[in-house]
Amino acid sequence: MxxxxxxxxxxxxxxxxxxxxxxxxxxxxxxxxxxxxxxxxxxxxxxxxxxxxxxxxxxxxxxxxxxxxxxxxxxxxxxxxxxxxxxxxxxxxxxxxxxxxxxxxxxxxxxxxxxxxxxxxxxxxxxxxxxxxxxxxxxxxxxxxxxxxxxLTFSSDSRPPEQEALLSKPQNKEQPGSSHDPNEIIFSEVEDEKPADVDLLPASERQKRILQLQSKLAQAAAEGAVRIKRRRGPHRGxxxxxxxxxxxxxxxxxxxxxxxxxxxxxxxxxxxxxxxxxxxxxxxxxxxxxxxxxxxxxxxxxxxxxxxxxxxxxxxxxxxxxxxxxxxxxxxxxxxxxxxxxxxxxxxxxxxxxxxxxxxxxxxxxxxxxxxxxxxxxxxxxxxxxxxxxxxxxLIASYIYDSEAEKQAKERGELIVNSASLLTKLFDTDDALKCTGSICFFLTFMIMSGLCIIALILSLILVRRTKTVYQNLYGKTRA
Known part of the structure; x- marks a missing residue:
């Protein structure tokens, strides 16, 4: 099995x-x-x-x-x-x-x-x-x-020619750092040199400022004023x-x-x-x-x-x-x-x-x-x-449930502890221990609730770390 x-x-x-x-x-x-x-x-x-x-x-x-x-x-x-x-x-x-x-x-x-x-x-x-x-x-x-x-297949023939051309036209704006991006070599420099307030600007203005910065860095690199960093692996995105x-x-x-x-x-x-x-x-x-x-x-x-x-x-x-x-x-x-x-x-x-x-x-x-x-x-x-x-x-849920079931069984007089410290059921040795009431899973789900809060905090940390990435991926779509 x-x-x-x-x-x-x-x-x-x-x-x-x-x-x-x-x-x-x-x-x-x-x-x-x-x-x-x-x-x-x-x-x-x-x-x-x-x-x-x-x-x-x-x-x-x-x-x-x-x-x-x-x-x-x-x-x-x-x-x-x-x-x-x-x-x-x-x-x-x-x-x-x-x-x-x-x-x-x-x-x-x-x-x-x-x-x-x-x-x-x-x-x-x-x-x-x-x-x-x-x-x-x-x-x-x-x-x-x-x-x-x-x-969509059978209705494609009925589209206006200009609409068909629009749908089939390749996207000119690639993701920053992609293999088709002519400014890929200076993307890391843009991230380093970009002022903090750029991300707060509207999408259209933000893209304009980034393009200006890319142009300045490219010109400075051509004149030898800035040394382009060697990429040590892909960037996010x-x-x-x-x-x-x-x-x-x-x-x-x-x-x-x-x-x-x-x-x-x-x-x-x-x-x-x-x-x-x-x-x-x-x-x-x-x-x-x-x-x-x-x-x-x-x-x-x-x-x-x-x-x-x-x-x-x-x-x-x-x-x-x-x-x-x-x-x-x-x-x-x-x-x-x-x-x-x-x-x-x-x-x-x-x-x-x-x-x-x-x-x-x-x-x-x-x-x-x-x-x-x-x-x-x-x-x-x-x-x-x-x-x-x-x-x-x-491990956690099953252990806590078994512990509460044993406590309830002892209170009902269904368990005794022998000299070898083994728990033995008095009435029916074939039945598994059962727990009743909210106490059976109270501690388990309080722990689970705390773990979800930790996961929420980790997600918010990830949000903070990736805001710039998502602005680059989707900001110009909105613009």
């Missing part, structure tokens, strides 16, 4: 890497929406496959394993020749905003539909015909986004490989914010059943379904909101990450207090915040460290996820 799980989870990583890297390279100017939509559907895929299985289920549960093994493999073989970087476009097309808006609408409808279907199927015993109708509607929602590229990124503080800030944020979120997901039981809820699976939907909406919403932050305000994308971690900190407090209805509010906040991490951090990493080696960078960052789960859920 360990070998099969190892192979299966590594296969999932290949799916994620191929789809994410290809689409980020194809849509470099829409990284937030792209990552949010892809990671959102990855989070929702379990619910989709469950609904498909409900249509073809049989008494033999091996059919589920067979479907999961064969279905994705057939899809991968069929599509592997067309899922690849194809050059993309360097500027935002006129149709991009409306296209992404339509996909966002489909995502919201799909999430609401799946939530409703899961609740209905759980409460009511539906016949096979109704299940077939519900699954058919699901398939229609899934294929709707395919209509966007088909429509250019293409890094993994070894170059590992020596950058910004990369480790991203890593630790992901470890603290996603690790605390996984602690909730891993222990959701025990949490709801300890607080007296009977239908624990409802919260599992709810956090899956909120996780999906957090991924889609994180990409959408963070794109507004960078596109409309030219502000660092990690600002949206700090907001998500603030929401998670509040959600952990609700879980710790165990107030009436706290499970519903906490599940909402944790699901949204946890999902937002997976839309914001990959997009931010591609902006700060480039897309050329994005696969290696992204997969190294995802190591933070299992590391956080191992420490926070596997």
């Amino acid at each position: 360990c070998l099969l799980i190892f192979i299966g989870t590594n296969g999932e990583t290949y799916f994620n890497t191929v789809a994410l890297v290809s689409c980020v390279q194809n849509f470099p100017k829409s990284r937030g929406p792209i990552v949010g939509i892809l990671k959102g559907f990855a989070g929702l895929s379990g619910a989709i496959l469950t609904q498909i299985y409900a249509l073809i289920k049989s008494p033999d549960q091996a059919s589920l394993i067979f479907m999961v093994a064969v279905g994705p493999t057939m899809v991968a073989i069929a599509l592997m020749f067309i899922v690849r970087p194809v050059g993309g476009h360097r500027q935002l097309r006129l149709s991009d905003q409306s296209s992404f808006s339509l996909i966002y609408c489909v995502c919201l409808v799909l999430a609401a539909y799946l939530m409703g279907v899961m609740l209905v199927e759980d409460l009511v015993d539906l016949n096979r015909t109704i299940v077939q109708i519900l699954t058919s509607i699901l398939f229609v929602l899934l294929v709707l986004p395919i209509g966007i590229p088909l429509y 250019e293409d890094f490989d993994l070894t170059q990124a590992l020596i950058k503080a910004d990369f480790w800030l991203l890593f630790w914010t992901l470890l603290l944020g996603s690790g605390s979120g996984l602690t909730v997901i891993d222990n959701l059943g025990q949490m709801s039981e300890s607080l007296g809820y009977d239908n624990t699976h409802i919260f599992v379904s709810m956090i899956s939907i909120w996780n999906f909406l957090g991924r889609v919403g994180g990409g959408y909101v963070s794109e507004i932050v960078v596109r409309d305000h030219a502000y660092p994308r990690p600002v949206a990450l700090a907001v998500a971690q603030g929401l998670m900190s509040i959600g952990h407090l609700f879980f710790a207090m165990g107030w009436p209805g706290a499970m519903y509010i906490g599940t909402l906040l944790i699901g949204l915040g946890y999902g937002a991490h997976w839309a914001i951090i990959p997009a931010a990493a591609s902006e700060l460290f480039g897309v050329k080696k994005f696969g290696a960078l992204y997969n190294f960052l995802t190591l933070a996820n299992p590391a956080g789960s191992l420490v926070f859920s596997g």
